[in-house]
Amino acid sequence: MSGAVPTEVLAGLVSAAPDAVFVSTCGYLSRDLQQVGDGPNFFYLVGSMGAALPLGLALADCLPEMQVVVIDGDGSFLMSLNCLPLVGAQAPRNLVHVVLDNGMHESTGGQRTVATGRSGARIRRAMRAAGYARALLAPRVTDTVARALRQTGPTGIHIPVAPRTSVAPRITTEPEELVRRTRKLLADSGRQ
Ligand SMILES: Cc1ncc(C[n+]2csc(CCOP(=O)(O)OP(=O)(O)O)c2C)c(N)n1
Numbered sequence: 001m002s003g004a005v006p007t008e009v010l011a012g013l014v015s016a017a018p019d020a021v022f023v024s025t026c027g028y029l030s031r032d033l034q035q036v037g038d039g040p041n042f043f044y045l046v047g048s049m050g051a052a053l054p055l056g057l058a059l060a061d062c063l064p065e066m067q068v069v070v071i072d073g074d075g076s077f078l079m080s081l082n083c084l085p086l087v088g089a090q091a092p093r094n095l096v097h098v099v100l101d102n103g104m105h106e107s108t109g110g111q112r113t114v115a116t117g118r119s120g121a122r123i124r125r126a127m128r129a130a131g132y133a134r135a136l137l138a139p140r141v142t143d144t145v146a147r148a149l150r151q152t153g154p155t156g157i158h159i160p161v162a163p164r165t166s167v168a169p170r171i172t173t174e175p176e177e178l179v180r181r182t183r184k185l186l187a188d189s190g191r192q
Pocket residue numbers: 025026027028029047048049072073074075076077102104105106107108113
């Protein structure tokens with residue numbers, strides 16, 4: 001599948017919403033995100049495929065003053081389908097769900113996913129059917145995407161990406177530290 005370079009997409013998202021909380025799925029996407037710029041507002045799901053969206057939804061509820069950006073691959077998106085109706089029902093204004101779609105489970109060897117079909121339209125249709133306020137298709141992080149990150153959500157953004165040409169190093173932050181720093185975000189906002 002042709003498309004954008006994953007690290008360029010992630011860098012674009014982080015620079016468009018530097019103060020947002022980023023929650024990324026397991027595998028290479030979290031590694032790529034760590035390369036782009038680690039910080040206390042980044043939570044990597046090390047190993048927990050399908051858990052980025054439910055965690056992001058909970059954080060969006062607990063941190064209503066902050067923007068929460070969930071980063072999924074298309075395989076991880078498939079594993080989060082059960083959470084989409086809850087996102088639609090709770091309708092968090094501050095949640096953005098980004099799917100970097102390479103048509104495969106690249107982190108585990110490139111097995112093809114059934115998420116998208118040729119056009120990838122099913123991802124956006126599922127988001128809209130679940131009640132997302134909008135679901136955009138974007139070739140890369142454009143001005144439209146940067147604006148969508150600030151609009152009243154929940155917002156879905158589907159970005160076709162190309163296969164990686166290199167693999168980033170593993171996550172260096174221990175899970176306990178990821179939890180500690182996220183708890184601190186909650187405590188600082190008066191939520192824990
Ligand atoms: C429940 C569960 N099943 C399988 C795995 C193994 N696994 C880790 S990453 C991954 C692929 C993720 O694919 P995708 O979200 O499309 O991202 P990509 O690797 O293509 O960037 C798989 C299958 C896991 N960690 N957890």
